[in-house]
Amino acid sequence: MSDKKTKETMTKIGKTVVVEVESAVSLTDEQLSGMREQLADILETQNFMIQLKVNPDLIGGVSMRVNSLLIDASVKGRLSAFQKEVENEFSGEMTPAKLTDFFVQKVESFDDYRL
Numbered sequence: 680m681s682d683k684k685t686k687e688t689m690t691k692i693g694k695t696v697v698v699e700v701e702s703a704v705s706l707t708d709e710q711l712s713g714m715r716e717q718l719a720d721i722l723e724t725q726n727f728m729i730q731l732k733v734n735p736d737l738i739g740g741v742s743m744r745v746n747s748l749l750i751d752a753s754v755k756g757r758l759s760a761f762q763k764e765v766e767n768e769f770s771g772e773m774t775p776a777k778l779t780d781f782f783v784q785k786v787e788s789f790d791d792y793r794l
Contacts (some may be wrong), residue, residue: 696727699744703737703753
């Protein structure tokens with residue numbers, strides 16, 4: 680939820696929260712059930728519905744949108760974020776040594792990219 684006040688207001692007026700979920704593959708009933716449980720805890724309400732869309736372009740993972748809040752845990756989203764990081768890092772001169780150091784640092788901190 681983008682902020683606590685919005686969540687409280689929606690709960691008070693009984694408005695159904697719409698959670699847009701995109702997945703690279705179809706989700707199993709078990710995965711959907713687990714997602715519903717986690718969302719109920721996060722949103723602090725049972726008054727929500729999941730709109731599920733399969734989007735193979737995500738390559739893997741899922742993305743979720745609740746109002747203006749986007750949580751992108753897809754492979755495509757991570758690759759896009761990594762591309763922006765590389766572009767920012769090398770906005771000036773790119774040398775082989777600088778590029779090698781950058782990738783070594785990223786490989787060493789690989790666990791930081793896991794969910």
